[in-house]
Amino acid sequence: xxxxxxxYVRPESVRECLExxxxxxxxAKIIAGGQSLIPVMNMRLSTPEYLIDISRLEExxxxxxxxDFLHIGGGTRQIDVExxxxxxxxxxxxxxxxxxxxxxxxxxxxxxxGSISHGDPSAELPLILAALRGExxxxxxxxxxxxxxxxxxxxxxxxxxxxxxxxxxxxxPVLSPQAGYAFIxxxxxxxDFALVSVAAVLEIDSQNLITKANVGIGGAHEVPYVxxxxxxxxxxKEPTDSTFEKASEEIKDSLEPETDLHGTAxxxxxxxxxxxxxxxxxxxxxxxxxxx
Amino acid sequence: MENSVEQPQVDANDHKVQxxxxxxxxxxxxxxxxxxxxxxxxxxxxxxxxxxLTGTHLGCEHGVCGACTIIMNNESIRSCLMFAVQADGYDIxxxxxLATNEGTLNGLQEAFSxxxxxxxxxxxxxxxxxxxxxxxxxxxxxxxxxxxxxxxNLCRCTGYSNIxxxxxxxxxxxxx
Numbered sequence: 445x446x447x448x449x450x451x452y453v454r455p456e457s458v459r460e461c462l463e464x465x466x467x468x469x470x471x472a473k474i475i476a477g478g479q480s481l482i483p484v485m486n487m488r489l490s491t492p493e494y495l496i497d498i499s500r501l502e503e504x505x506x507x508x509x510x511x512d513f514l515h516i517g518g519g520t521r522q523i524d525v526e527x528x529x530x531x532x533x534x535x536x537x538x539x540x541x542x543x544x545x546x547x548x549x550x551x552x553x554x555x556x557x558g559s560i561s562h563g564d565p566s567a568e569l570p571l572i573l574a575a576l577r578g579e580x581x582x583x584x585x586x587x588x589x590x591x592x593x594x595x596x597x598x599x600x601x602x603x604x605x606x607x608x609x610x611x612x613x614x615x616x617p618v619l620s621p622q623a624g625y626a627f628i629x630x631x632x633x634x635x636d637f638a639l640v641s642v643a644a645v646l647e648i649d650s651q652n653l654i655t656k657a658n659v660g661i662g663g664a665h666e667v668p669y670v671x672x673x674x675x676x677x678x679x680x681k682e683p684t685d686s687t688f689e690k691a692s693e694e695i696k697d698s699l700e701p702e703t704d705l706h707g708t709a710x711x712x713x714x715x716x717x718x719x720x721x722x723x724x725x726x727x728x729x730x731x732x733x734x735x736x
Numbered sequence: 737m738e739n740s741v742e743q744p745q746v747d748a749n750d751h752k753v754q755x756x757x758x759x760x761x762x763x764x765x766x767x768x769x770x771x772x773x774x775x776x777x778x779x780x781x782x783x784x785x786x787x788x789l790t791g792t793h794l795g796c797e798h799g800v801c802g803a804c805t806i807i808m809n810n811e812s813i814r815s816c817l818m819f820a821v822q823a824d825g826y827d828i829x830x831x832x833x834l835a836t837n838e839g840t841l842n843g844l845q846e847a848f849s850x851x852x853x854x855x856x857x858x859x860x861x862x863x864x865x866x867x868x869x870x871x872x873x874x875x876x877x878x879x880x881x882x883x884x885x886x887x888x889n890l891c892r893c894t895g896y897s898n899i900x901x902x903x904x905x906x907x908x909x910x911x912x
Binding site: 448486495547548549550635 | 775797798799812884
């Protein structure tokens with residue numbers, strides 16, 4: 445037994461869970477799938493006094509399509525998102541991204557809310573949420589609040605989540621059927637943490653001009669990075685290779701990758717520029733009815 | 737709360753952690769077992785140390801190597817990334833469930849043996865359980881799909897090609 449001793453509680457409702465959270469504060473940790481938490485507990489980097497198990501709370505387990513949005517409960521397992529027909533229809537970018545999370549044996553336990561709250565800057569779900577300007581629904585005993593990725597992610601592994609709060613849902617926009625999209629991730633081995641990953645969505649009008657661009661980059665910044673300057677650059681331009689080449693250079697001024705065991709900052713920057721170019725090309729290539 | 741889970745001390749000032757064993761009941765390889773465990777006991781340790789099912793191997797104990805893969809509620813999971821208390825009421829299958837009680841190997845195990853898909857054997861239980869779950873749901877995969885599905889299991893005797901050969905042979909023979 446490697447983790448330190450803790451008390452285990454298994455609330456039967458979100459309401460009961462929030463009571464525990466407000467009672468125990470930062471001495472408690474929520475466990476859902478445990479695929480990020482248990483490794484850090486096994487290494488004793490985290491030693492909570494109380495573990496609140498929400499993995500059986502059905503009220504957090506749902507995928508709903510409402511108007512222009514998909515609502516996904518925080519307790520929904522990654523495998524259920526991966527195999528959801530709603531996700532396949534309304535946000536296939538999310539499905540493509542989620543397949544890059546660890547391995548299938550991880551996704552059978554790992555949850556959406558867990559990955560969002562863990563806040564790893566190389567993780568896929570925070571990246572998709574940031575790139576698509578989705579929202580994170582956070583609850584405590586008193587109130588419900590919606591956060592953008594920008595508000596939620598403060599720095600590496602640090603979020604705005606207070607000890608008495610939990611992530612109950614994420615809200616993602618539905619992709620337009622006319623949109624082209626791409627998710628590209630580079631890893632040392634399949635299933636490893638991303639060295640760099642890029643999510644891109646493009647919409648192109650009948651004049652062959654880009655009308656909408658969403659681009660996010662993971663693994664190369666302290667938080668999931670939204671490439672706003674690149675997005676602005678693309679609007680009104682033709683989706684050509686040279687456009688994409690110039691656009692990808694735009695990220696160089698503000699992206700701040702770090703050096704670690706797996707790659708230098710310089711390498712990550714080069715990789716981010718290259719993968720951005722490829723993602724834009726791929727997204728443009730699968731825009732419905734695009735003139736190529 | 738479920739009946740079998742004890743309520744913790746409600747007094748938040750009481751930091752002393754008493755013995756807080758929790759009674760759990762689960763089905764392992766078709767047999768119902770009931771034990772009192774500390775919440776911090778990993779499911780993998782529970783299987784090995786409480787039930788003596790030492791076929792489930794522990795490599796990294798943080799979800800990277802896949803040696804501890806088991807099948808829970810008909811899905812493959814890492815047993816080192818779950819606490820035994822969390823499996824209360826669930827159905828678990830370990831590598832011991834594959835061969836008969838007399839020790840006759842099942843078809844997949846036979847194919848591993850025939851194709852030299854193991855050398856030291858440390859990773860084998862994880863590969864077998866990953867593949868057992870996958871092949872239940874995808875009876876005739878391509879080589880590429882098999883490579884993808886075993887990407888979450890590490891073999892350091894470099895046996896991957898032979899493992900893929902074993903699976904392809906097994907699925908081919910099974911469908912004949």
